[in-house]
Amino acid sequence: MTFFANSSSKYGNGTKAPSGSLKDSQLSNQLQLYKSRIAARYRILKPSRIVKDIQEKVWISAKIDGELWFLVKKEGNVALCAYNGRVIENIEITDEAEEKLKDVGDIIIPGELFSAEIDSKNTNEFGGKEKRPRVHSVSKVLADGKLSCQLGFKAFDMMKFKDDVYSKVPYGSKLKTLEKLFNNGKRVTIPPTVKGEGAEDVANYFDEWVMTKKTEGLILRNESEIIHKLKTQVTVDAVIIGFGERANSYPDLGQMIVALMRSNGMYHILGTVGGGFSDDDRRDWYDRLIKMEIESDYKLSNKHGTLCRFVRPEIIVEIKCSEVVAADSKDNPKRRAVLSYQNGKYTAAGQMPLVSMVHPIFQREREDKTLDEANIGLNQIYSIVPFESKDEKPDIKKLKRSEIVQREVYTKTTGFDPEDAKSISEVEEPLLLIKTIGNNRLKHFKEAGITNLDQINEENREKLLALPTSSEFYVELWIEQANNLNQENIRFAGNFTRDSDGKLNKNKIKIFDLDSVEAGLLYVRKYVLIKTNKEKQDERYPPFVLFSTDFSPNRALPVNTSVQVANNKENAGLLIEQWTQKNVKKGWKTV
Known part of the structure; x- marks a missing residue:
């Protein structure tokens, strides 16, 4: 001492x-x-x-x-x-x-x-x-x-x-x-x-x-x-091995998962890249990558809690970041998964040290690069920040299986009298019911003489394309949503509110299919407590993990997930007690 x-x-x-x-x-x-x-x-x-x-x-x-x-x-x-x-x-x-x-x-x-x-x-x-x-x-x-x-x-x-x-x-x-x-x-x-x-x-x-x-x-x-x-910023060439999706009403790219190649030909995950894309880029990349999806026994979730998709390692991209760091706040080396790719499938080979990118931004596709260590290898990073075990093989550990020790599922069914539902014709500004149209876009529509949903059609395609920052992608989306909203069985509940500057706010508006309203809407909340059994083999694993899910069909993002950890069963029990007090109230029933 x-x-x-x-x-x-x-x-x-x-x-x-x-x-x-x-x-x-x-x-x-x-x-x-x-x-x-x-x-x-x-x-x-x-x-x-x-x-x-x-x-x-x-x-x-x-x-x-x-x-x-x-x-x-x-x-x-x-x-x-x-x-x-x-x-x-x-x-x-x-x-x-x-x-x-x-x-x-x-x-x-x-x-x-x-x-x-x-x-x-x-x-x-x-x-x-x-x-x-x-x-x-x-x-x-x-x-x-x-x-x-x-x-x-x-x-x-x-x-x-x-x-x-x-x-x-x-x-x-x-x-x-x-x-x-x-x-x-x-x-x-x-x-x-x-x-x-x-x-x-x-x-x-x-x-x-x-x-x-x-x-x-x-x-x-x-x-x-x-x-x-x-x-000086760091640039690195890496291969896309997967991607995550954004939480939108239409599918598009949220982030790319990129990897470098080790000397043994395995792919070492460098991280995810979510910046540097326009909305059109995200849709184009999604359409391209979804066709390359393959199987992987290694799973990775995105920031919304949904699983990412893995793709064939074929496309090389250039990434720029402000810096790379090799250690965490406790000076332990950052470790990332190493994947083996054989017979059209990824298999986890272990965890090994590698850096993290700070503020990564997508720059461009590198069609001039080939899929080999010389072009997408670890030396790109090692020359800037040397890290441990560059030339070693992955440390493959046979970890103990996790076990579910407690699980509860709660549901609630809600609805309202169909007589209370209003038709779309009663909406103050029906164009605002289209998800990608806000007050600024509404102004553009009105300046072009488009004031109701019936005018968003194929006949007005050229007029829609001429709107500021419009594109074929948005026009297709507008026409599709306008057609859906014009169906006879579509109703809405709630009212527009106005912000302090007088702009209409549609956050309180809920749109329903009348058939679904009559049957009521199902809400689900559940938790799973998992005992990892791995904390003695690898200190990065917590003894207990509490995973919870909240499904609400009316929400813009229907599924919310959260993960909490505990160092013993007693503390895990406290987390469950807190979750239950917050989420299970009047009207919720155990399944």
């Missing part, structure tokens, strides 16, 4: 402690809160938008490729602490910090912990020698106490100084204090920082520091404490 940590092991001449070791719970909460708040304040800035988005003076700092740690002094003791509770004490870097901070009181300073040959005469102000620091080097140095002298710390902010909270102090004042504290520092310094006049200076330093690979990127701060992160 040390001053800061409740458990530790020898590291270099000092000690290090794993996640969760920080004794001071108040300090731990402060560090975690800073991490969550600072992450929310960062805005990704593309190089192409420098001129448009930077219109004032900014402080331009080099972004050091390291891990977020905090230099902490408390009651005369100095340590490096991470937000997840790791602690480093009494090594070269903390000894230097202790000397620098000997004349100040308690202090908390966020910064980047990086790795470099700091004793080398060729080490530059960015922390590198011939190459810039890389974040993956930090974990290697932390694993070997003989390399403790290679750790450096670039202080970029202040949380607490001389018992004062510094969160609202202007950055310019913080910078002056940091420069004074760490002047002529060797291991503990501040990142190269200059005051820029605007976009031109930002562009110049981006070329001078980032494009020459001296640093990973730039951090830009203005007087309003808005923080931009400016980096």
Whole structure:
């Protein structure tokens, strides 16, 4: 036990402690809160938008490729602490910090912990020698106490100084204090920082520091404490192996599942890509991919809780993302499924380390690329962020089978007197009943002389196509829905409401088939409690999983699902009790 940590092991001449070791719970909460708040304040800035988005003076700092740690002094003791509770004490870097901070009181300073040959005469102000620091080097140095002298710390902010909270102090004042504290520092310094006049200076330093690979990127701060992160973007070529659908009244693409090829020919899932598509693109991709659907014993759900479809690995696409990261918040390597593709079917081969993409965007199809390791291999990523086990085979574990330990299904049938249902002719604005028509589109229709559902037909196709942002896809949809709404057995319930700006709101309108109304509508809510039996084989599995489903036929998204986890049966029981109190009320019956 040390001053800061409740458990530790020898590291270099000092000690290090794993996640969760920080004794001071108040300090731990402060560090975690800073991490969550600072992450929310960062805005990704593309190089192409420098001129448009930077219109004032900014402080331009080099972004050091390291891990977020905090230099902490408390009651005369100095340590490096991470937000997840790791602690480093009494090594070269903390000894230097202790000397620098000997004349100040308690202090908390966020910064980047990086790795470099700091004793080398060729080490530059960015922390590198011939190459810039890389974040993956930090974990290697932390694993070997003989390399403790290679750790450096670039202080970029202040949380607490001389018992004062510094969160609202202007950055310019913080910078002056940091420069004074760490002047002529060797291991503990501040990142190269200059005051820029605007976009031109930002562009110049981006070329001078980032494009020459001296640093990973730039951090830009203005007087309003808005923080931009400016980096070169990462592009990667990957193969589409599946897709998910959006929750619409018509089928279209929600996100692509893309994968890279390992040296043994297996496909390693890189992640999902949902940005970069127009509505027409999403419909076209759906129509194309649905014809390529194949069987897979590996299942993956989309964000709506429905299962994704898997397709033949044939189409290669280019993806752009702001960055890739190889570890989670606890510094555990991110792991993703590796799939074997044989005889027209995917089979899960195991989980292996791979990076996650941050803000992935679809760019284009790469018809010039071929389906081989040279074009869609792991080296594209490994050259940027080396990760574990690149050349190893998947670790295939025979996991114990899960079991259902509790399951309940509840239903409720509702309806209303058909006499209360109104015909479509009684609607204030019948065109608004078409799902893709809102107030702005309604204005376009009226300007074209189309004021009722009967006018949305084949005879007016050219007029419909001439509407702003119209397309063949939308015209087909409008005509189909207008025909459906004009059927004799269609009724509606509820009334339009008006927003504060006077626009009509159709959220309270419900459309029914009269035959269904007479029979009543069936609502279903259920839960399943699963005991995984896998937590001792793989720590990523929770002991218990509670999966719940809520089906409502009138809702825009009829099926809602949720997943909760529990570390023991008692806590699982509490989750079920809370779910039941919230969802099972008057009128619901057990099936």
